Amino acid sequence: MTDSGKPSATDDLVLAVFLHGFKGGADTFAAFPTRLQNTLTARGIAFEPVVYPPYDTRGELIVAVDNHVTWLTNLVAERTAKYREAGGKGAVRVILFGHSMGGLVISDTLLKTISTASIPILGLVAYDSPLLGLNPAVFKSTFDKALDYASKGQAALAALGAGYGFFRSATTSSSTDSASSSRNGPPGPASASSGSKSASKSSKSSKEVSVPPPAESASATPGSNWLSLPYLAAAGITGAAAAAFGAAYYNRDTLAQHWTWATSHLSFVGELWKQEELEQRLEMVVAAKEKGIGFHNFYTLIPAKGTVPDRTFLILPHSAALRAHFSPAADTLASDEIHAHMDMFDKSDGMYRLSQETAALVQDWVDKARRGEMGYWKGEPVPGAAATGAGEGGEARKV
Secondary structure, three states, rough: OOOOOOOOOOEEEEEEEEEEEOOOOOOOOOHHHHHHHHHHHHOOOOOOEEEEEOOOOOOOOHHHHHHHHHHHHHHHHHHHHHHOOOOOOOOOEEEEEEEHHHHHHOOOOOOOOHOOOOOOEEEEEEEEHHHHHHHHHHHHHHHHHHHHHOOOOOOOHHHHHHHHHHHHHHHHOOOOOOOOOOOOOOOOOOOOOOOHHHOOHHHHHOOOOOOOOOOOOOOOOOOOOOOHHHHHHOOOOOOHHHHHHHHHHOOOOHHHHHHHHHHHHHHHHHHHHHHHHHHHHHHHHHHHHHOOEEEEEEEEOOOOOOOOOOOOOOOOOOHHHHHEEEEEEEOOOOHHHHHHOOOOOOOOOOOOHHHHHHHHHHHHHHHHHOOOOOOOOOOOEEOOOOOOHHOOOOOOOOO
């Protein structure tokens, strides 16, 4: 940057887009993007953070991806034009940051655009994104809390946070009548627990990105079978657990009112149970390295204490090649995996270290891109050569 604040001819622009996860909002990342900007600006990198507007996390994942691609394409065109008008002649590079389910959205955004190189994506940074699914231990440690919700007639909502797989299997044998998804929140005062922070109601209503609900829902409507005592006994749920579910059974009218609303959201998080698709997505994202695109996933880790082993929110890959793209973000303050997941940007005692490690990763990627070792322009002459599109105009190129 020059003293006037305008970009110099050699400045590159890093457009950093932050995307929240399930039921998250504009406040998910707290001051994290600004902290990164301050750190990287001091290191000579023009880092421009943009938080993606809150979007409705229900319906099919592909709808959220399509909306994000459209929005991102327009954003890149707009910011590139503004950068050029200000005198910038360096490359424009995009790095996508996604928390939780947002990591799946940015992964599919990359895979949807990589063949045409329509967006100059330099890399993806995921934060606690369950790209291979949720750690089963999360369900075990949060199930008791879900039972408390169930006793208050909120079993459908507890299912969102406690284990879609259990309720999914429980309802497989139930009715499969279709139900249209509600555009509004559920009737009544109940609200869903989330894997990401929720934005305020006023912010969400005014800035939410419109995502149309699916035309039909194939999810089952809850009947008497799946909360009946014989079913609970067959499922091995007895004692206090059965009593809690029994209370939910007698509140089944309230539960049914919430079901349509809940299942539209379950359709979104249901991607986490498509194991083959999860594995293929991760492998393709990592393979994008061959086209000069980086990837890394920082995952929350609650260190072992006493007889309790290390705890993580997500499933880690067994392959050493894939595991190399995952780094722990320790949190010694979190009471459980859910809190560690939700608090990693503002309450974790490791949030400043996470910021430093992210900044170092971004700087490494930018330095490599400047040398022609990363980016869609990988292998071409380094920026500065007259014939280099990435160096002169920052335009994306296919490899």
